[in-house]
Amino acid sequence: MNEWFELFIHMISWDEELSTGWYVQNGEKVYIYFVKSDLGKKSSSNANAALNCTPILEEICFNFGDDEEMDCSSGTCVLPEFGIECFDIIAYEDPACSDQYNPRSGAGTYTGPGGGGGSGSGSGGLPTLLPEEEIIRRDPSFQGTNTDCILGKLLAINGFQKVAQNFQGVGSEFDVILKIGATQSSTASGQTQWMGSNQPIEITFNNTYVGRSALEVSRTVIHEMLHAEFYRALNTQSPTPTDLSFKATFEQYTNQFSGSEAVHHNLMADKYVGYIADVLQQLHPQLGGAAYANYMNYPGGYPDGIPSGFYEALAWQGLKEAGVKGWGDLSGEEQAEINKHLFKAELGRKSCN
Amino acid sequence: MQLTSYRLTFFSLLLVLATNALGQTKKVSDNKKPEFSTNYFPKENSEDTTYVVLDFERDRLEIRKDKENAGNYNFDRIRFTMAYNNPLSPNEIVYFTHIAGPPFGNEVYSVNKRSLSRDRIIFEPEKNAVFWYHNYLRLKETIVILIDLKDWENKKDWVQGLGVQVSINTIE
Numbered sequence: 001m002n003e004w005f006e007l008f009i010h011m012i013s014w015d016e017e018l019s020t021g022w023y024v025q026n027g028e029k030v031y032i033y034f035v036k037s038d039l040g041k042k043s044s045s046n047a048n049a050a051l052n053c054t055p056i057l058e059e060i061c062f063n064f065g066d067d068e069e070m071d072c073s074s075g076t077c078v079l080p081e082f083g084i085e086c087f088d089i090i091a092y093e094d095p096a097c098s099d100q101y102n103p104r105s106g107a108g109t110y111t112g113p114g115g116g117g118g119s120g121s122g123s124g125g126l127p128t129l130l131p132e133e134e135i136i137r138r139d140p141s142f143q144g145t146n147t148d149c150i151l152g153k154l155l156a157i158n159g160f161q162k163v164a165q166n167f168q169g170v171g172s173e174f175d176v177i178l179k180i181g182a183t184q185s186s187t188a189s190g191q192t193q194w195m196g197s198n199q200p201i202e203i204t205f206n207n208t209y210v211g212r213s214a215l216e217v218s219r220t221v222i223h224e225m226l227h228a229e230f231y232r233a234l235n236t237q238s239p240t241p242t243d244l245s246f247k248a249t250f251e252q253y254t255n256q257f258s259g260s261e262a263v264h265h266n267l268m269a270d271k272y273v274g275y276i277a278d279v280l281q282q283l284h285p286q287l288g289g290a291a292y293a294n295y296m297n298y299p300g301g302y303p304d305g306i307p308s309g310f311y312e313a314l315a316w317q318g319l320k321e322a323g324v325k326g327w328g329d330l331s332g333e334e335q336a337e338i339n340k341h342l343f344k345a346e347l348g349r350k351s352c353n
Numbered sequence: 354m355q356l357t358s359y360r361l362t363f364f365s366l367l368l369v370l371a372t373n374a375l376g377q378t379k380k381v382s383d384n385k386k387p388e389f390s391t392n393y394f395p396k397e398n399s400e401d402t403t404y405v406v407l408d409f410e411r412d413r414l415e416i417r418k419d420k421e422n423a424g425n426y427n428f429d430r431i432r433f434t435m436a437y438n439n440p441l442s443p444n445e446i447v448y449f450t451h452i453a454g455p456p457f458g459n460e461v462y463s464v465n466k467r468s469l470s471r472d473r474i475i476f477e478p479e480k481n482a483v484f485w486y487h488n489y490l491r492l493k494e495t496i497v498i499l500i501d502l503k504d505w506e507n508k509k510d511w512v513q514g515l516g517v518q519v520s521i522n523t524i525e
Contacts, residue, residue: 187445187486188524209523211490216523223525298392298455300423318525321444346493346520347394347456 032091136164137200139179147180147210149352150218153286160222160279163229167201173236175200176228180207189318190220192227197235201228213348214287215280219314222276223268230264261322269319269326276315281308288349296344313341377468378402378498378514382461384453386426392455401495404469404514407433407449407477408502421454428454431515433499437482445482446522447489449499451515459516462498467510478502485521492519 021032136155142148154160167176177200183191189209193202203224210217233243234250249271253263284292289306296302302310316338320327327335385393409416413436421428433449451459498514505512 185442185524186483187442187521190525208487209490220523220525295392295394295456298389298423300421301392301455317523321446321522321524323444343450343452343518343520344456346518 136167137175137177139177141180142178142205145180145210146214146350146352147178147205147217147221150214150287151178151221153283153352154218154221154279156286157279157282159275159282160225163225166229166232173238174232176225177202179204180210182206190224192224192231194231194235201231203228211350213346213350214352215284215314215345215348216317218280218283218287219276219317222279223318226268226272226276227264230267257325262324265319265322266324266326269316269322269324273312273315273319273326277308277311280311280314284311287352292348295347301344309337310341310345313338314345317342317345377463377465379463380460381463382453384428384460385458386455388424389455389458393458394456396496397494399494399496402473402498403492403495404464404474404498404500405449405477405517406474406500406502406505407435409433410503411435411478413437421452423454426454428452430454433517435477439482442482442524444522444524445486447482447485448520449497449517450520451499451517457518459518462514462516463511464498464500464514465510466500466505466512485519489519489521 136151138148155164166172167174179202181204183204183206186206186208188206190203190205195202205220230250233239233246236243239247250263250267253267257263257266284306293302293306296306316327320338415434417432417434419430421430429451430453431451435447437445439445453459497517497519499517500512500514
């Protein structure tokens with residue numbers, strides 16, 4: 001029997017936004033498509049230029065209406081206009097082009113310590129989601145909290161998961177354990193402590209500040225996880241080539257700055273601001289990003305949507321206060337712009353759900 | 354009899370005037386514009402008002418005044434940046450910011466300082482950075498009105514107050 005069939009599989013995000021899909025013929029994937037986003041535009045031009053990729057599809061329309069509402073009075077049935085929604089998408093025949101374009105595997109992808117936030121080679125394809133219990137240990141003080149919920153949503157972001165999975169519980173060289181409680185400095189919103197090779201790396205979120213906006217808390221989680229990842233890469237007994245490259249980079253920073261905190265923060269400022277910003281931008285729709293965009297939709301606010309500069313500004317928080325060189329290298333106007341964004345970031349929704 | 358009645362009316366009038374004076378914090382600006390009504394973030398405890406008395410000539414205080422455009426309006430933005438003498442945490446910085454435009458719409462007030470309950474007033478010179486770090490989230494959800502210490506100490510009953518947001522430098 002030789003049956004032919006075709007199938008579309010569409011991926012809908014938490015906030016009911018269409019993001020990605022596959023077109024399958026006879027069980028074989030023909031192409032993957034991505035809904036165009038600000039994140040993807042950069043990668044799209046990269047894909048087109050670097051690989052001579054030509055998109056095979058640029059728009060896809062769905063009928064979300066009810067078939068019974070079709071108007072068939074003229075002899076030809078017409079879909080009610082409100083039931084049809086079209087999306088600007090991009091799809092390539094060549095999987096290499098798709099991999100280059102994929103916003104989750106292209107620009108801003110975490111490429112391991114030392115790789116920074118540039119346009120890494122990416123893993124290609126879709127994130128392999130692991131159950132969060134297998135990835136990160138959570139102290140009872142952390143379990144079931146708003147921050148725990150935020151962590152769950154972060155783990156669905158491929159770029160963040162690549163950091164987190166280095167601490168996968170079973171068989172991992174190092175563990176990380178997340179807590180909520182008092183930090184050594186009562187004015188710090190989070191801290192990460194290297195407790196020795198045989199102990200889990202401890203991340204503590206200051207209970208005074210976990211009530212900030214969910215986006216701010218998310219930034220702290222990413223920031224602290226990067227500290228943990230730096231410790232892991234520096235202390236691993238089985239370094240990958242990426243770890244070795246990171247160690248070399250870290251060594252350069254050790255020569256320039258004194259104190260572990262200064263080295264970590266300067267490195268983060270120089271190499272990871274883009275990465276943190278990208279993860280936050282991908283996460284925001286799940287933390288009330290659409291409602292936030294409505295509040296900000298006024299002249300002088302963000303009338304054209306929330307700009308990537310907003311997320312970059314968020315990434316600077318926790319670094320600029322550390323007196324990093326990268327912040328000092330920015331012009332007064334750039335610093336003022338970042339501070340303006342940060343005031344607005346304080347206003348976001350607090351609840352993870 | 355008639356005299357007693359007049360006397361009662363007179364005393365009632367005095368009582369009403371005194372009560373009004375005691376309870377008054379008047380909004381004297383019109384910063385919240387109807388065309389931006391969907392852009393103002395609601396505060397959880399917008400009925401609560403806290404008054405902060407700050408020495409505008411305090412050491413380690415920077416005051417920066419700017420204008421911000423939103424549509425046809427030109428709104429004030431005044432930032433008070435305060436640092437503290439803590440050598441162990443030199444980056445502990447607290448901001449009071451008056452942002453007249455959306456999404457804050459901070460107003461300007463005229464405050465009868467004799468009418469204020471002592472437990473609603475925070476004297477900034479008596480507080481350290483940690484106080485603000487530990488309370489800024491609570492204060493963010495209330496109306497915070499900033500008063501210059503110089504005005505507070507003069508003889509006038511009515512002083513100007515600036516609605517502000519309280520923020521901190523996040524240290525991570």
